[in-house]
Amino acid sequence: MTGRPDLLIAGGGPAGLATALYAARAGLDAVVAEPRPAPVDKACGEGLMPGAVRALTGLGLRVPGHVITGIRYIQGPRRAHAEFTHGPGLGARRTDLHGALHRAVLDAGVPVLPLRVTDVRQDATGVTVPGTGLRARWLVAADGLHSPLRRSLGLHAATGGTPRYGLRRHYAVPPWSSCVEVHWGTHAEAYVTPLGPELVGVALLTAVKAPFTTQLAGFPELSARLPPQAAVTSVRGAGPLRQKARARVHGRVLLVGDAAGYIDALTGEGVFLALAGARALVANVRRGTVSRYETDWRRATRRHRLLTGALLRACQRPALAPRIVPAATHLPGLFTTVVNALA
Ligand SMILES: Cc1cc2nc3c(=O)[nH]c(=O)nc-3n(C[C@H](O)[C@H](O)[C@H](O)COP(=O)(O)OP(=O)(O)OC[C@H]3O[C@@H](n4cnc5c(N)ncnc54)[C@H](O)[C@@H]3O)c2cc1C
Incomplete structure (x- = not known):
C-alpha cells in the first residue's frame, strides 16, 4: 500500500470487504476500517441467491454451506415452488461468509484496521478522518443499514410505510428441504434456510414488535419441526429494514451495500446487491468515472428494487397479502420467472 490509499472503506461487512477485493484486483490501494473483530455475525436469513454465489466464485471465494436449489412459498396447505434455473444458491452462516471474505482481503494485502469512522472531512483531492491520520482519495461508506456516515453527511432520507x-x-436439526422456505403468516413471514447437515436458520420478518418465540408460535407447522431445545444461537434482530439514501455519490464519498439503501429482506438478495454495488463502484473509480457510479448502481439494483418493492407493497395490504401464495400456486411459470429474475 502507498502512503495515501485510493479507497478508505468504512465497514467490513460483505459490501466493504467485496469492495476491497475488487479494488485489490483492479490494482487500487485500499484500507478497510471495521471496529468489530472477525468473524462478524449479524441478523440475516443467510440465503445467498445464485447471483451472489456466482459473484463470490468470481472473486475466487469458497464459502462452506448447504446448496439451495430454489424457493418454496407456504401458506397453510398451499405450496408454490420455483427451482433456480441459473445455478444453485447457498445457505451459509454469516460467520462463514465473513470469515471467507475477511481472509481473502488479508491475503490480497489489504489492511483491516479496528476503527469506527463516523466523521469525515473532504476537499478537492481527498477525504480525511479527523483524529486518525487517515486520508484517502475516496471514502467508501459500507457501514450497513443504519450507516452513521449516511446520516452524518445528510444523505439519509425519510421512508414511508410501516417499519419492518x-x-x-438457528436450530440444530437436519434441513428437510434444499429450498429456502418462506412461510407466509398473518403478521410475519418466516424464512427457513438450510445451512448444514444439522443446521437450519429461521428469520422472521414482521412489523410487529414481539419476541421471536411468540412470533414463531404463529407458524404451528414450522414450530413443530423446531423444538426449543434445538435452538443453538441466541436471537439477533435488525431494523427498521427500509432505509433510503438521497444519493450514492457525495463529493468524494461513495455509498455501497445497505448504506446505499435497502428495501426489505423479503427476497433475500441483500448480499447480491452489496457485491454488485461493490463491483460497479470499483469499476468507476478505476476508470475515473466516479459520477457514473450512481447510474450504474441504479441499473444494477433496479430489477430488485422494483420487484421487492412491489412484493412488499402487496404483503402490507390486507386485501392483497392473502393472495400472494395462491397467485404463485396458480401461476407457477410466472412465479419461477420472478424468482429467477431476482436470483
Ligand atoms: C433479517 C434479515 C434477513 C436477511 N436475509 C438475507 C438473505 O437471506 N440473503 C441476503 O443476501 N441478504 C439478506 N439480508 C440482507 C443482508 O444481511 C445485507 O444486505 C448485507 O449484510 C449488507 O452488507 P453490508 O456490508 O452493506 O452491511 P453489513 O453486513 O451490516 O456490514 C456493515 C459493517 O459496517 C460496520 N460498521 C458500522 N458502522 C461503522 C463505522 N462507523 N465505521 C466502520 N465500520 C462500521 C459494521 O460493524 C458491519 O460489520 C437480510 C437482512 C436482514 C436484516
Missing part, C-alpha cells in the same frame, strides 16, 4: 424488523435464530 427481522429476527433470526
Whole structure:
C-alpha cells in the first residue's frame, strides 16, 4: 500500500470487504476500517441467491454451506415452488461468509484496521478522518443499514410505510428441504434456510414488535419441526429494514451495500446487491468515472428494487397479502420467472 490509499472503506461487512477485493484486483490501494473483530455475525436469513454465489466464485471465494436449489412459498396447505434455473444458491452462516471474505482481503494485502469512522472531512483531492491520520482519495461508506456516515453527511432520507424488523435464530436439526422456505403468516413471514447437515436458520420478518418465540408460535407447522431445545444461537434482530439514501455519490464519498439503501429482506438478495454495488463502484473509480457510479448502481439494483418493492407493497395490504401464495400456486411459470429474475 502507498502512503495515501485510493479507497478508505468504512465497514467490513460483505459490501466493504467485496469492495476491497475488487479494488485489490483492479490494482487500487485500499484500507478497510471495521471496529468489530472477525468473524462478524449479524441478523440475516443467510440465503445467498445464485447471483451472489456466482459473484463470490468470481472473486475466487469458497464459502462452506448447504446448496439451495430454489424457493418454496407456504401458506397453510398451499405450496408454490420455483427451482433456480441459473445455478444453485447457498445457505451459509454469516460467520462463514465473513470469515471467507475477511481472509481473502488479508491475503490480497489489504489492511483491516479496528476503527469506527463516523466523521469525515473532504476537499478537492481527498477525504480525511479527523483524529486518525487517515486520508484517502475516496471514502467508501459500507457501514450497513443504519450507516452513521449516511446520516452524518445528510444523505439519509425519510421512508414511508410501516417499519419492518427481522429476527433470526438457528436450530440444530437436519434441513428437510434444499429450498429456502418462506412461510407466509398473518403478521410475519418466516424464512427457513438450510445451512448444514444439522443446521437450519429461521428469520422472521414482521412489523410487529414481539419476541421471536411468540412470533414463531404463529407458524404451528414450522414450530413443530423446531423444538426449543434445538435452538443453538441466541436471537439477533435488525431494523427498521427500509432505509433510503438521497444519493450514492457525495463529493468524494461513495455509498455501497445497505448504506446505499435497502428495501426489505423479503427476497433475500441483500448480499447480491452489496457485491454488485461493490463491483460497479470499483469499476468507476478505476476508470475515473466516479459520477457514473450512481447510474450504474441504479441499473444494477433496479430489477430488485422494483420487484421487492412491489412484493412488499402487496404483503402490507390486507386485501392483497392473502393472495400472494395462491397467485404463485396458480401461476407457477410466472412465479419461477420472478424468482429467477431476482436470483
Ligand atoms: C433479517 C434479515 C434477513 C436477511 N436475509 C438475507 C438473505 O437471506 N440473503 C441476503 O443476501 N441478504 C439478506 N439480508 C440482507 C443482508 O444481511 C445485507 O444486505 C448485507 O449484510 C449488507 O452488507 P453490508 O456490508 O452493506 O452491511 P453489513 O453486513 O451490516 O456490514 C456493515 C459493517 O459496517 C460496520 N460498521 C458500522 N458502522 C461503522 C463505522 N462507523 N465505521 C466502520 N465500520 C462500521 C459494521 O460493524 C458491519 O460489520 C437480510 C437482512 C436482514 C436484516
